[in-house]
Amino acid sequence: MVGGMAMGWRSAGAGDAVFLAELASEVSGSSVSSDEVSAFLRSWRVEIADEGTAAVAVLPPADGHARGYGAWWVRRDSEQHRDVLDRLIRLASSTPGLSVLQISLPDEQTVDDPRFERAYPLWTMVHDGTTWPQRAPALPVPLRVGRWSEVLPGAFETAYAQSYRDQRVVEPHGAEAWALLAGSDAFAAELGVLALTPEDQVAGFVLGFRRGHRGVELGPIGTVPAWRGRGICSALLASVLMYCRENELTPMTLTVDGESPTHAQELYLKHGFRVIERLVAYQVRL
Template identity: 65%
Template sequence: MVHDNKTWPRVQPDLPAPLRYGRWSDEVLSEFQTAYEQAYRDQRPVEPHTAEAWERLTASDSFATDLATLAVAPDGQVAGFALGFIQDHGGIELGPIGTIPAWRTRGISSALLASVLLLCRETRSGPITLTVDGESPTRAQHLYLLHGFQVTQRLTTHQLRLP
């Protein structure tokens, strides 16, 4: 999907209480990794990442630290996240974006996405893209369409389970 470069949030929305916005440098990697695993547990198979893999990804030059936005509970638990990576052509690939099941349906992913889009509008000039599972039980594709993303390509994947 690619952002239409026309549909922008007007203001950064509030997160539901008692959550607060957090930036990547403020939070512990292990809290993010736990949230990632919980958020994608009920999705189609998603490649698991070890702590070392996340450390390599987030230490890479392509990780957009300034865009990484988290929804954080008072106890430090990450309830939701939206990350971005700088592409070779200067654009931004958003994702992963997710909310842990206990916090879903409260507008967290929508607020995080709006926050990241505002940051992109202020600091980035390249296209904003993302990849989504159109069959996701969280209706993620619907969320992205509401925020100005358009489907540009559809991919079909098949999975073969071996005994």
Template identity: 60%
Template sequence: MPGTALAAAVVIGMNWRPATAEDAVLLAELASRTSDSEFSAEQVLAFLDSWYVEIADHGLATEAAVAVLPPAKGRSRGYGAWWTRRDADSDRFGTIGGRVVQLAESTPGLRVLQISVPAERTIDADQLRALRFEPAYPLWTMVHDNKTWPDRQLDLPVPLRFARWLDVTPDEFQAAYEHAYIDQRPVEPHTPETWDLLAGSDNFATDLATLAVTPDGQVAGFVLGFHQSAGGIELGPIGTLPSWRRRGVCSALLSAVLLRCRESRSHPISLTVDGESPTRAEHLYLRHGFQVTQRLVTYQVQL
């Protein structure tokens, strides 16, 4: 759910309240309505485990929800999102965006809040600037062309070997995740408990999760995937530890995953990437047959 394109609306007389597990179905419907993806109640439950979520009720109906993902330990950056039942006009856009900022300001340890909006929605950009948000970096949604497939399984550099999700513990994966994304901009702070919950969901593509590990079992790179309700696959997170970059690790992992997707006829295959990644990850995905389908702009505000 992180990275979903944002839509906003304002309803007079909103009453805000914390979201609970009982709101999962409602939130899934609301998020699906304002994005290009379908979300399940199970995905929302995993989402609620990590994010602070508030719901705005108006009368008997739920009109909007805002969410903030707190920063990981030792970090100060968090992420915001919101979903609404109706579109907004420019004059009233700021009410829900302002509520996200308020929720972020009350989140312990959070100093920088980021959100992403479609690049073509200039109305969003103007209103976000009014809320003190400044553009930070481009974010691309990419989809595989269903034609460009690896002709063979690539080898990992010695002494790495392929491993599956069940070969490592959530703590081992969390350590690798933190290290691989230490210099990345669009990174979601998680905990070992979050990975345990996500991996236990029906959406987690256990058969696709592919890792590169060292002889002593440390994770050097990874490609995970999640089943989408429409039958496709969302790849991510994808990462390589800095000491193993530019040695073909990610290419080998991605090739293995794409070959499995082809065998299972899983399509569409999508992912989200920093459009100006310091690792030039977007160029790797383009070479493997992914095409840009949506361009977002990530904005951030210093709290």
């Protein structure tokens, strides 16, 4: 409430990019450009408080899925946080197909709203630049190392869905979503390594995306449940790290569930990744 009256809200448009960049920069303490905000506005639904003190945003779910993501910015001198969360949930509730809204906060913060439940910790990790594999371990027989160009249509989609079925961070993507990702300028086909069966089915995978001039974001990384426990991801990750070192690609980052049921975080720590940011995901079922 503002002065005893409910906050008014309006939909944000391209003309609000400069204002939103200034607001996000103030709240985050880091520089956010209007170009970044313009790109953000092309995929997120954004609303701005009439008073210019806050903004909320919702990323709609992919087709056929239910989870969307939320964010908000409130000026430091404002005390309207509860009204902002109300508006965020209202915006999410009006977003077609969205039934689970997820937000992420630094782990030292909490959501002062009983509608949100803690889901899981999220770690951002970066490679230390000194811990390198001497060689890439061999894959277990009868698997072989394959490249993205060798994957049969639908084979990766099937493997991804199986590998992430028991994971909490990501929902499976459909064929159209993978086609868009693989066709994007950021997709680094040369980084993608896969463990293939004699029938050319995918047993494990490590993919990568370009970030900035020479940076790399690794992921998704996974192993089909029937092949887990045989060192497949460790071997594939070692191969990717060797490639990054030889080609001077840095920084190498990834995001992982800090309490992954497959203990993926322990694998990354073993391979020289360290935690640089700890977040906690909260969710509300609409």
